Amino acid sequence: MNAKIALFGAGGKMGVRLSKNLAKSDFQVAHVEVSETGRARLKAEVGVDCIDVAVALSDADVVILAVPDTLIGKIAHQISPQLKAGTMVMVLDAAAPYAGHLPDRPDLTYFVSHPCHPLIFNDETEEAARRDYFGGIAAKQSITSALMQGPDEAFALGEAVAKAIYAPILRSYRLTLEQMALLEPGLSETICATLLDVMREAMDETVRRGVPAECARDFLLGHMNILAAVTFKEVDGVFSDACNKAIQFGKPRLMREDWLKCLDEPEIAESIRRIT
Known part of the structure; x- marks a missing residue:
């Protein structure tokens, strides 16, 4: 898929993980990071520069909010006026969406995805995979996803992005937001x-x-x-x-x-x- 992704929090701990995996995908990625430390980390570890919010959101198909739960509502409301109808906002945890922190925009697609992390019992043989306890580096992990709102056909795009950011993938599960919580x-x-x-x-x-x-x-x-x-x-x-x-x-x-x-x-x- 050639969808354009705007990744917010790209220089954070989770954002850098996602940036590394997205660099291996076919997605076009615009990186957004407010902290100088995070920008420097992203440049050093991934080799990419951040861009302004307005440019990142221009024609974005998917906006990933790789930021703390307490900031999701604030950032989502700040960028909402700049999002065209049909844009997918992806959140990496069910908490903020479940709590009702996302803007009241029926014309947006809200997608939630979260990793299961590598299983204790697995068939990994490579050292890097056996030591990848969090996932997203070398060990296979399953993922969970929920289409909170939006057309049912949008799930395929959300799942494709989720599989890219959490790769390598063992299994992918479609759940409701309540099941994820x-x-x-x-x-x-x-x-x-x-x-x-x-x-x-x-x-x-x-x-x-x-x-x-x-x-x-x-x-x-x-x-x-x-x-x-x-x-x-x-x-x-x-x-x-x-x-x-x-x-x-x-x-x-x-x-x-x-x-x-x-x-x-x-x-x-x-x-x-x-x-x-």
Whole structure:
């Protein structure tokens, strides 16, 4: 595709990642970055210069907002008067669109896409891919996308851009905006990141109680590997009776009875309100 993309936040951490991948695509890209540090980073790492907003938006087919959640609404409203009808505004996280921060422009297409990141269990053999934990460099990752508003045929363009910025791609999923919000912040941050943080705290406590730090880390990460493989059916196995009993008594000690309510719509909405 020869669509023209205006990339906002091009010199940020995420923007540079996207710029590197877009440089390998057939898309025409206009880079926008307000900070001098970001402009210098983009020039040093990608070899491209930034241009003025008005020039970047001129005839842009897609505008990617690779900026923090708290700035998406502000920037989207600032540039909205300069966008022609039919322009696609792409956001890289569901939070701001879900919170209603995008301008009321029914003639624009709003597309949201977010990476799944490389899987813990994968078939990568190259060192660069095995060490690419975030994705978008060498390891294959799946992506999620939602067409928030706009003609259904616009999804193909949005997905093509998403596949380019997050390459290499394992699988691509089309979801609703509400489903994307369930996955993040719900599943990935409120639940997964929280429980991982709890596990790290527990590991640190075993060290405080006398277990050698390297041993505690090896023990926990090793058990995370096999326990996750069994839990997510990566291997054909079952937990021991002792492990099942530990789960039976451990879960009510660690988790509130109604903990699944953190995935209810009011909880997700409040979490997104805090984020944005």
